[in-house]
Amino acid sequence: MSDRGTHGVAVVLDGIHKRYGTQEVLAGVDLEVHPGELLGILGQSGQGKSVLLRQIVGLERPDSGTISVGGIPLERYLAIPAGEKPFRIAMVFQGSALLGSLTVAENVALRLREHRQANPEEIAATVRRALEQVELSGVESKLPAEISGGMRKRAAIARALAIDPELILYDEPTADLDPILTEQIGTLIARIRQSRGSTQIIVTHNLGLARTIADRIAVLDGGRIVECAPPAALEASGNPLTREFLRAAGLGK
Amino acid sequence: MAVEAETLHTGVTGRTGAALLATLQSMGEGVMLLAAACRRIRFRQTDRERIAAQLVRVGTDTVPIAATLSLFVGMVLVVQSADQLRNVSQSVLGPIVGLAMTKEMGPVMMGFLLAGRTGSSIAAELGSMTVYEEIGALRTMDIDPVRFLVAPRVVAAAIALPVLVLYADFVGILGGAAVVAVDPGIQLSVPEYFSRMVEWVKLSDVLVGLVKGFAFGVVAAVVPCTFGLRTRGGAEGIAASTTSAVVWSFVWILILDFLIIRLSIAVL
Numbered sequence: 329m330s331d332r333g334t335h336g337v338a339v340v341l342d343g344i345h346k347r348y349g350t351q352e353v354l355a356g357v358d359l360e361v362h363p364g365e366l367l368g369i370l371g372q373s374g375q376g377k378s379v380l381l382r383q384i385v386g387l388e389r390p391d392s393g394t395i396s397v398g399g400i401p402l403e404r405y406l407a408i409p410a411g412e413k414p415f416r417i418a419m420v421f422q423g424s425a426l427l428g429s430l431t432v433a434e435n436v437a438l439r440l441r442e443h444r445q446a447n448p449e450e451i452a453a454t455v456r457r458a459l460e461q462v463e464l465s466g467v468e469s470k471l472p473a474e475i476s477g478g479m480r481k482r483a484a485i486a487r488a489l490a491i492d493p494e495l496i497l498y499d500e501p502t503a504d505l506d507p508i509l510t511e512q513i514g515t516l517i518a519r520i521r522q523s524r525g526s527t528q529i530i531v532t533h534n535l536g537l538a539r540t541i542a543d544r545i546a547v548l549d550g551g552r553i554v555e556c557a558p559p560a561a562l563e564a565s566g567n568p569l570t571r572e573f574l575r576a577a578g579l580g581k
Numbered sequence: 582m583a584v585e586a587e588t589l590h591t592g593v594t595g596r597t598g599a600a601l602l603a604t605l606q607s608m609g610e611g612v613m614l615l616a617a618a619c620r621r622i623r624f625r626q627t628d629r630e631r632i633a634a635q636l637v638r639v640g641t642d643t644v645p646i647a648a649t650l651s652l653f654v655g656m657v658l659v660v661q662s663a664d665q666l667r668n669v670s671q672s673v674l675g676p677i678v679g680l681a682m683t684k685e686m687g688p689v690m691m692g693f694l695l696a697g698r699t700g701s702s703i704a705a706e707l708g709s710m711t712v713y714e715e716i717g718a719l720r721t722m723d724i725d726p727v728r729f730l731v732a733p734r735v736v737a738a739a740i741a742l743p744v745l746v747l748y749a750d751f752v753g754i755l756g757g758a759a760v761v762a763v764d765p766g767i768q769l770s771v772p773e774y775f776s777r778m779v780e781w782v783k784l785s786d787v788l789v790g791l792v793k794g795f796a797f798g799v800v801a802a803v804v805p806c807t808f809g810l811r812t813r814g815g816a817e818g819i820a821a822s823t824t825s826a827v828v829w830s831f832v833w834i835l836i837l838d839f840l841i842i843r844l845s846i847a848v849l
Binding site for chain 2: 382385387413418421422423428491
């Protein structure tokens, strides 16, 4: 991996609205994520956290509002050919979303191979380094179905790291994982920030994880960001949902 | 609004209209997907590898079952026709089997086989990839799912099906010959079976079968890809997409079968 990905990019969301039928999922989200910041987005299930990530990565378009990444409007960024993008965005999906017909190594190499961004030897070396970084050496030739859920999550993170991204989005990276694996994934994400400086946005309902690794935590409720503060400040929050999360995590009354 | 729409769909007319609209929508999506796939056909190293993998899946893996089907269809054609012709002349058995296999049975049977066997697996695979966000993951990697998944399947099916049709014609005709050779109720020699067939079956008949094979191959890939990519929900959604893909592939194969044969009669 080159030095390209050692600086993160800013993400700015302004008045994002998204509606499915009669249900308004995002009701005017305003959010600013600083370059290199690790932001946790906390919220109950069904509050639109994943929808918000899908808007940022361009999988869905907001009904109204604007998104800019690295100072570029998202629409313009998405229209730039893959090899010419000024920075790269990667997303780690809740279910890992590894291609079932490809081996772990082929999954990690996929984007580099498809966009001919390196020769086969360089790609093999990049894949090896990415898998080492997530402590997943030795499973290169296995199919996703042949490894555990925790390993699939790490393989998905390796796939993201292989493209040297300036922005990484995680959708519930620790969902369905036991506490030990949750801690391992949390440590891995924190280490990525230390070593690469990528901007990272983590959607989770695991307050314990968020307060351990995030610089700030944004609380999404009713389709809006109702609070965004560093973990320590959040513990003194008067917001009912935040208090409920704190109480459930054994951190408040 | 939702309540009004629901009310509209409850009567017979409403339900019929809704079904018609859904059919038109899926047809439109299929045509758009085919156009998009055609625009994205490339033959770079990685594209060639994907097409080759699909050719194995569509073609090579289908050969044994195609042989079995064709053999028995050819045999049944001879037995049935011989019975019907026992008081007339069995000398036309060769032309009957030859024309039926090359123009109709070969292409339709192979089209159905591909739609049922490979088409269902394509719909289930793409449906599963859609539901489990693998398609979304491809998009986030700037990989076009149509170029990556749909185009290789369409190219492979369009190449493989005409070849399978030729193979089915050959095996079916041989199956008929085998019955002619051993069935004591048939008063026809094998050389006569073949010589009459060659007299009647023209190259244009074989070509019509190949054109059908090409068209049915495209249908057997595009329809399952369309239903697979529009899958919503979990396992139930995947099952529904798979069923719809197979049913609609069969319907479109028969519609195209009629159109091509009608056109060929008018032109040739």
